[in-house]
Amino acid sequence: MYDKEMLKHVLSAYGPSGREETASEVIKSYVAPYADEVYNDRLGNLIAVKKGTSGKKIMFSAHMDQIGLCVVDIDEKGFLRVTNVGGVNPIISIAREVVFKNGTRGVTFFETEKGAKETTMATLFVDIGCESYEEAAAKVDIGDMCIFAGNFVEMGNKISSPYMDDRIACAALIEAFRTMKSEHDVYAVFTVQEEVGLRGAGPAAFAIEPDINISCDVCGMGDIPNCVRMSVKLGEGATVKAMDSSVIVPVKVREFLKNAADKRGIKWQNEILRSGGTDTGAAQRAGKGTFSGCVSIPTRYIHAPIETIDVRDYEAAVALLRAAAEEKELPRV
Numbered sequence: 300m301y302d303k304e305m306l307k308h309v310l311s312a313y314g315p316s317g318r319e320e321t322a323s324e325v326i327k328s329y330v331a332p333y334a335d336e337v338y339n340d341r342l343g344n345l346i347a348v349k350k351g352t353s354g355k356k357i358m359f360s361a362h363m364d365q366i367g368l369c370v371v372d373i374d375e376k377g378f379l380r381v382t383n384v385g386g387v388n389p390i391i392s393i394a395r396e397v398v399f400k401n402g403t404r405g406v407t408f409f410e411t412e413k414g415a416k417e418t419t420m421a422t423l424f425v426d427i428g429c430e431s432y433e434e435a436a437a438k439v440d441i442g443d444m445c446i447f448a449g450n451f452v453e454m455g456n457k458i459s460s461p462y463m464d465d466r467i468a469c470a471a472l473i474e475a476f477r478t479m480k481s482e483h484d485v486y487a488v489f490t491v492q493e494e495v496g497l498r499g500a501g502p503a504a505f506a507i508e509p510d511i512n513i514s515c516d517v518c519g520m521g522d523i524p525n526c527v528r529m530s531v532k533l534g535e536g537a538t539v540k541a542m543d544s545s546v547i548v549p550v551k552v553r554e555f556l557k558n559a560a561d562k563r564g565i566k567w568q569n570e571i572l573r574s575g576g577t578d579t580g581a582a583q584r585a586g587k588g589t590f591s592g593c594v595s596i597p598t599r600y601i602h603a604p605i606e607t608i609d610v611r612d613y614e615a616a617v618a619l620l621r622a623a624a625e626e627k628e629l630p631r632v
């Protein structure tokens with residue numbers, strides 16, 4: 300069984316891109332007891348290290364930032380105007396609850412002169428219950444960011460929550476890190492600013508110079524009504540990425556992951572993400588280049604505040620990350 304309390308805690312920690320400090324502290328509290336060293340780098344990436352004896356380094360990376368909204372203006376009636384932090388669809392951002400770091404809560408809506416379907420970031424606004432500019436400005440400043448509030452909804456084997464992207468992978472990496480036994484130095488990196496352009500993983504990989512990086516993120520699926528064709532299904536296991544728009548994973552790295560899974564009876568599926576990049580690509584291009592691959596957790600409704608995963612895939616991802624760390628032979632050029 301998985302650690303549900305840890306998962307809920309990690310899913311709900313505040314941490315939009317560039318403001319990951321709270322999420323970093325929460326994650327640190329779970330990995331520190333199992334690490335030889337834990338630190339944040341200059342960008343804010345959280346890095347937990349377990350020392351091995353092989354002289355090899357394996358890096359795992361999961362991004363801890365989340366998409367959100369950033370305040371650009373406050374009007375005379377106290378309504379907030381916002382812009383997106385990362386890939387936020389304005390139409391599915393209306394009629395939502397949001398929360399700021401200081402606990403200020405609000406709700407979103409759109410200018411009703413036009414239809415909901417025509418909502419853009421420019422016509423979306425946040426109502427924090429204030430009646431004047433002064434009252435609102437006392438609670439929220441220009442540049443502050445809010446995230447979508449939401450619940451942890453259990454539906455059989457499925458769980459829905461905002462920010463499965465990518466906190467479900469952060470939780471999987473926490474679970475794997477605290478139970479893995481590796482001969483290699485293991486670097487568990489919880490990266491910043493993935494959602495705004497894969498900004499954290501590259502500098503982390505540059506500094507660590509791992510023999511291999513395995514990122515862990517969410518990926519899409521093809522098992523909901525009338526969606527774009529994709530072979531990935533919820534409940535069929537963690538995925539081994541072949542390609543996304545940031546990376547083509549070397550065959551040797553894919554074979555390494557598939558063999559590690561097959562030896563232990565871990566369920567996996569092949570994944571090709573038609574659009575969207577991941578830290579996998581940023582790590583691949585860091586320094587002189589890094590062997591880089593990715594294990595993903597199939598997710599429905601990515602970047603909507605009801606992202607849905609299957610617990611069995613989560614557990615398979617934990618097992619596969621642990622398996623990769625426990626392999627004696629890492630892929631070589």
Ligand code: CO
Nearest residue numbers: 464465494602
């Ligand atoms: Co994302």
Ligand code: ZN
Nearest residue numbers: 464465516517
């Ligand atoms: Zn992600």
